[in-house]
Amino acid sequence: MSIKQRLAKLNPRQQEAVRYIDGPCLVLAGAGSGKTSVITTKIAYLVQECGMSARRIAAVTFTNKAAREMKERVGQMLKGREGHGLTVSTFHTLGLNIIRAELKALGYRPGFSLFDPEDAKALLRDLMNKDAQVDADQINRVQHQISQWKNDLILPGQALSHAADDDEQYAARVFEAYGRHLKAYNAVDFDDLILLPVVLLRDDPEALARWRRKIHYMLVDEYQDTNVSQYQLVQLLMGERKTFTVVGDDDQSIYAWRGARPENLVTLGEDFPRLNVIKLEQNYRSTGTILRAANTLIANNPHVYEKTLWSEMGQGAAIRVVVNRHEEAEAERVASEILTRRIKERAEWRDFAVLYRGNFQARLLELKLQHYQIPYKLSGGTSFFSRNEIKDAMAYLRLLINPADDNAFLRIVNVPRREIGPGTLEKLANYATERGISLFAACHELGLEQLLPTRAVERLSRFTHFIDGVRRRMDRGDALAAIRDMLREMDYEAWLYQNASAPTIAERRMANVWILIDQLEKSMQREPEETTASEETETEGVEAAISRLVLRDILEQQAEEDDSDRVQLLTMHASKGLEFPHVYLMGLEEELLPHRNAIEAGTVEEERRLAYVGITRARQTLTLTLARQRKAYGELMDCAPSRFLDELPADDLDWEGRADKEDPDKKQARGQDALAGIRSLLG
Ligand code: ATP
Ligand code: MG
Numbered sequence: 001m002s003i004k005q006r007l008a009k010l011n012p013r014q015q016e017a018v019r020y021i022d023g024p025c026l027v028l029a030g031a032g033s034g035k036t037s038v039i040t041t042k043i044a045y046l047v048q049e050c051g052m053s054a055r056r057i058a059a060v061t062f063t064n065k066a067a068r069e070m071k072e073r074v075g076q077m078l079k080g081r082e083g084h085g086l087t088v089s090t091f092h093t094l095g096l097n098i099i100r101a102e103l104k105a106l107g108y109r110p111g112f113s114l115f116d117p118e119d120a121k122a123l124l125r126d127l128m129n130k131d132a133q134v135d136a137d138q139i140n141r142v143q144h145q146i147s148q149w150k151n152d153l154i155l156p157g158q159a160l161s162h163a164a165d166d167d168e169q170y171a172a173r174v175f176e177a178y179g180r181h182l183k184a185y186n187a188v189d190f191d192d193l194i195l196l197p198v199v200l201l202r203d204d205p206e207a208l209a210r211w212r213r214k215i216h217y218m219l220v221d222e223y224q225d226t227n228v229s230q231y232q233l234v235q236l237l238m239g240e241r242k243t244f245t246v247v248g249d250d251d252q253s254i255y256a257w258r259g260a261r262p263e264n265l266v267t268l269g270e271d272f273p274r275l276n277v278i279k280l281e282q283n284y285r286s287t288g289t290i291l292r293a294a295n296t297l298i299a300n301n302p303h304v305y306e307k308t309l310w311s312e313m314g315q316g317a318a319i320r321v322v323v324n325r326h327e328e329a330e331a332e333r334v335a336s337e338i339l340t341r342r343i344k345e346r347a348e349w350r351d352f353a354v355l356y357r358g359n360f361q362a363r364l365l366e367l368k369l370q371h372y373q374i375p376y377k378l379s380g381g382t383s384f385f386s387r388n389e390i391k392d393a394m395a396y397l398r399l400l401i402n403p404a405d406d407n408a409f410l411r412i413v414n415v416p417r418r419e420i421g422p423g424t425l426e427k428l429a430n431y432a433t434e435r436g437i438s439l440f441a442a443c444h445e446l447g448l449e450q451l452l453p454t455r456a457v458e459r460l461s462r463f464t465h466f467i468d469g470v471r472r473r474m475d476r477g478d479a480l481a482a483i484r485d486m487l488r489e490m491d492y493e494a495w496l497y498q499n500a501s502a503p504t505i506a507e508r509r510m511a512n513v514w515i516l517i518d519q520l521e522k523s524m525q526r527e528p529e530e531t532t533a534s535e536e537t538e539t540e541g542v543e544a545a546i547s548r549l550v551l552r553d554i555l556e557q558q559a560e561e562d563d564s565d566r567v568q569l570l571t572m573h574a575s576k577g578l579e580f581p582h583v584y585l586m587g588l589e590e591e592l593l594p595h596r597n598a599i600e601a602g603t604v605e606e607e608r609r610l611a612y613v614g615i616t617r618a619r620q621t622l623t624l625t626l627a628r629q630r631k632a633y634g635e636l637m638d639c640a641p642s643r644f645l646d647e648l649p650a651d652d653l654d655w656e657g658r659a660d661k662e663d664p665d666k667k668q669a670r671g672q673d674a675l676a677g678i679r680s681l682l683g
Helices: 003-009 012-019 035-048 064-077 091-101 117-129 136-151 156-162 166-184 192-203 205-214 228-241 264-271 288-298 327-344 359-371 388-401 406-412 422-435 439-443 454-476 479-489 492-499 503-525 542-554 596-601 604-615 664-681
Strands: 025-029 057-061 087-090 113-115 187-189 217-220 244-248 276-280 319-326 352-356 376-378 567-571 580-585 618-632 635-638 653-656
Touching: 003 012, 003 035, 012 035, 012 276, 025 035, 025 264, 035 057, 035 064, 035 217, 035 244, 057 064, 057 091, 064 087, 087 091, 091 192, 091 228, 091 542, 113 117, 113 406, 113 542, 117 136, 117 166, 117 187, 117 406, 136 156, 136 166, 136 192, 136 228, 156 166, 166 187, 187 192, 192 205, 192 228, 205 228, 217 228, 228 244, 228 264, 288 319, 288 604, 288 618, 319 327, 327 352, 327 359, 327 580, 327 618, 352 359, 359 376, 359 567, 388 406, 388 454, 388 479, 388 492, 388 503, 388 542, 406 439, 422 439, 422 454, 439 454, 454 479, 479 492, 479 503, 479 542, 492 503, 503 542, 580 604, 596 604
Parallel strands: 025 244, 025 276, 057 087, 057 217, 113 187, 217 244, 319 618, 319 653, 352 567, 352 580, 376 567, 580 618
Antiparallel strands: 618 635
16 A cells, blocks of 8 residues: 555544644544554655655654554555664663663763662662661652652752652652662663663753754654653754654543653643644544443543544444452453353454453453463563563673673572572672672672682682673674573573472473573564664674663563464553453452552542543443452452442443343433442442
8 A cells, every 4th residue: 555545544634644744743632543543654654755764763652562563553554674774662762772872971881781670679778778777668669759750850969959858858868879879880770761861962962963863753652641751852852853743642641650741742832832733533443332431431530632532433332341249250251251252253362352450450360261271461460571580591691791780690699509698798798889899890809808718709709700701702702602501501490490399380481581582582683673773773782682671571571572362461551552342341449440549649530541541442342340349458358339430321331230121211320220239239
C-alpha cells in the first residue's frame, strides 16, 4: 500500500495531523480514536512523502510492549532500508542511548552500570544504615522521594532547598550521598536515564547541537504520562525547530504516582503558542456498548478538555458482570470460560486478554490456565529477570563490563561458593571505602595483607584474577565465547544443582541462564535500529548489549519476544495502548479497584482512569469479574463490589448469578437492583 492509500484510509482530522509538519502538533483524543495510528502513519509520511531520513526521526512511548507494537506497525509500512536508523523506543531507551553516546561529556567512564531499583535500594540501605538502623519503609520512602526529585529535575544539590520538612531534609542529604556514590561506581539509576540527558543538553551547548543535528522530528505517544524531565527532554531536543507531534488523552493518565504530569498537555499550549491542537472523535476500536460504558464512567471525573467519542462498530453484546464466591472461583471461571469461548466463538487464544490491578492477582489464574493447558503470556510480574539465576548471571555480566560495580561484586563474589565470608567482605569494604576505591580494585591492593588472613587474601585474588582473565579474553576477541566459557569453568551448573530442591529445577535454571546469553547474542547481532544515529551505532559491543539487557530487566520485559498464540495476562497499567477482541477485567472490588491506597490518599480519580484504560482495551466483548471473598494478609476477607460498577450504564450490564427474567419495565433499574442484590448477598 502506498502512503497515499494509507492516508486515504484515515479520517480528515487524522489526515490533517499526519500532514501538518511545519510546527508543533498535539493530537488530543480519547481511547481508540487512532492516535497511535497517526504516529505510525506520520513516520511513514515523513520518510516516503517528505523524504526525511528515518535516522532523523525518533518516536517514543512508555512501555516496551507499546514500543514493540509501534515498531511492528511502522515495519509494515517502511520497506527495506527506508526504516534504517529509525528510533522507535521507550523514553528510557532513548535516554540510555544518549548517555552511551555522551559518556565522556557526562563525565562517566566507559562500561558504566545501570542500577535497577533493587541495586539502588541496596545502596540507599548502606548509606542510611551508617547513621542509624533504618527499616524497609524508610528506605522506600527516601527512594521514592529521590525518584520524585529526579523526575522533577531537581538535582542533589538543590533538593535541600525544596525539602518541606525534617523527613525531606533527611532524604535530601541521603540524595547527595547517593549521587556521589553512584558517580563513584560509574553507575546511573533508572531515573538518571532521563535526567542526565536533560542536564547535559541544558548545560552543554555542543552536545545540544549534536543531538539537534541528529534528531529532526520527534513523535511522542501517551504524552499525558510524561513527567517534567521527559517533557524537558522533548523540548530541548526539538528546540527552535519545534517539529514534533505528541498524542495523548488526559483521561488515560495513570502514572501520576510516578511523577507524570498530565498538565503537560496544557503547558504545551503555553510553551508553544503556535501549537496545532487536533481532536479526534471517532472511535474505531470498540462496540457502542463498550464505548458508552467507558464514556459514562469517565464522566465522573473533572475534565480539562471535553471529548465526545462515537463509534460505528454497532452496539455489540452487553457487558457481563460475573460475581464469584471467592477469588479462586473467579480465576477458575475466567480460565474455563476462555477455554469454551475459544471454540464457540472460533477465536484464537491471543484474542483474549485478562487485565487486573496488581500482579498478585495473576497467580491463581496462572494455575487455572495451566490446569486447562491454555497457553498464556504473563507480562511483568515475576519476570524472567527477577529469577535468582538470572540476577546472578547479570551480576557477572555487569562486573565484566564494569569492575567498579560493587553491587554486582557483592552478589557473586561467593556464588558459586568461594569460602569468602562476611567478615572478610566487611573488612574489604572498610578498606575500599577509606580509600575511595571499588571492592574489586581493593582486592588487588597489597595493603589488604595486613588486614586479612593470607587465605582470605588468596581467595579474593583468585576471584579477581578469574574475572580479569575473562575480561582479557573478551577484549581479545569473541566476547560471548569468553562468557560461555566462564560459566562452564566456574561450574555454575553444579552450584545450581547443589542448591535446588530437585534436579529438574536446577536444569531449568541453567537453561534460563543460557537463554539469557542467547538473548545477549541476539541483541548484539541485530540491526542497531534503536540507537538514534549515534556515532558508534554500527559497532555495538557486548557492553552496549549488556546495558540494554539491564534496561529491559528494569522495564520488566519478558525474555521471549514472541507473537505466538497465547492468552495475554497483564496489569491495566501495562495494557495501555493495546487492544484485544475479548477482555476480562478481574477484581472489580472496593479496595482493589479502586485500590485501598488510592481511596485513603484520595486519588480515586486516577483509579477511575485506570478502569477507563482497562475498559477501552476491548473491541468486541467485555467481561467484568469480582469475588465476594478474597484472601488478604492470610485471612479471607469480604469484598464489596467496586463503586465503578455503580457508575456504568445500568442498562448495558448483564449481571450473572441473580434472577434474571425480570419485568421489562424494571429494566431501567436493573443494574442498580443488581448491585443492591449483590450487596445483600454480601450481607
Ligand atoms: P489508545 O488511546 O488506546 O492508545 P489510540 O487512539 O492510539 O488508542 P489506535 O490504537 O491508533 O488508537 O487505533 C485504534 C484502532 O482503530 C486500531 O485497531 C486502528 O487500526 C484503528 N483505526 C485507527 N484509525 C482508523 C481509521 N481512520 N479507520 C479505520 N480504523 C482505524
Ligand atoms: Mg495509542
